[in-house]
Every structure is written in structure tokens, then in C-alpha cells.
Amino acid sequence: GESVGLHLPTLSVQEGDNSIINCAYSNSASDYFIWYKQESGKGPQFIIDIRSNMDKRQGQRVTVLLNKTVKHLSLQIAATQPGDSAVYFCAERAAGNTPLVFGKGTRLSVIA
Template sequence: GESVGLHLPTLSVQEGDNSIINCAYSNSASDYFIWYKQESGKGPQFIIDIRSNMDKRQGQRVTVLLNKTVKHLSLQIAATQPGDSAVYFCAEKRKGAQKLVFGQGTRLTINP
């Protein structure tokens, strides 16, 4: 069935290194993608989004890359800090729909 999934459930990186979190999606009709960060005990927090007519978008310390050919999305976090420790979810919206579908999440742990 259609799904938004993540390649790795956990990721551990050294403080100061760059992190890359990956996400695969299967619905070619999806035209909008969002990365959310969820800290313990809190709701998901918007990080960055990208539309399907783009292949890259940059924010503050974060970059999202979209490869529509292989239906792959990635979130790059530069110079990872302890405050980046959280679970990261990718989510998709399908063209013409408001429904936001989430993947399972990747837990990012920062080692000092």
C-alpha cells in the first residue's frame, strides 16, 4: 500500500558533525513534503518543507533534498547540537488533498 517510510529507526552522531535523515515515499501523487521534529513530551514541530517542483530547500542549519526519480527525501542538519536530539518525521500531502500522512520516525541521538 501507499506509505511514507524511513530507512533507519535510530541515528547516533557526534556533536558538531552533520546528520542526514532519510525518508522514502511511495505515492508519486505526493506534491508537498514536511519534516517535523518531536521532542519528548511535545507535539511535532515544523522544521522545513519542500514542494515537488523543487529538489532542494535550505533553512537555518537544515537542508531538505527531494529526489522524485527514486521517491526519496532527506533532511540534513549541519553542525549537530545537543538540542537537535529528537525524533524526526517526514510527512507528505498528496496533490489535491489536505491529509497529512506521517512516516514512522527516526530517533536522532547526539553524542558529546
């Protein structure tokens, strides 16, 4: 069936370096994508989203890239900080009131 998945389960980066977290999706009908950050014991926290009519969107220190040709989504975090340590999930949704489908998650560990 349709699914959303992640290439890497864990990622360790040095403080100050840039981080790139990747996600593959398989539902070609998906038109909305979100990256969430989840800290231990907390709910998913919205980071950034992108719609399928865009291929790049920037926020504060974060950039999401969407490549619809290969069904790939990435989250770039600039100047990674210890507070960025968390599990990051991508999520996708097809048009309308269809539910969000989450990927498996990547744990980002920032080494001070």
C-alpha cells in the same frame, strides 16, 4: 497501499558533525513534503518543507533534498547540537486538502 517510511529508526552522531535522516515515499501523487521534529512529550514541530517542483531547499542549519525519481527525501542537519536530539518524522501530502501522511520516525541522538 501508499505509505511513507524511513530507512533508519535510530541515528547517533557526535556533536558538531552533520546528520542525514532519510525517508522513502511511495505515493507518486505527493506534491508537498515536510520534516517535523518531535521532542519528548511534545507535538510535531515544523522544521522545513519542500514542494515537488523543487529538489533542494535550505533553512537555518537544515537542508531538505527531494529526489522524485527514486521517491526519496532527506533532511540534513549541519553542525548537529545536543538540542537537535529528538525524533524526526517526514510527512507527505498529495494535492488539495488531503491529509498529511507521516513516516515512522527516526530518533536522532547527539553525543556530546
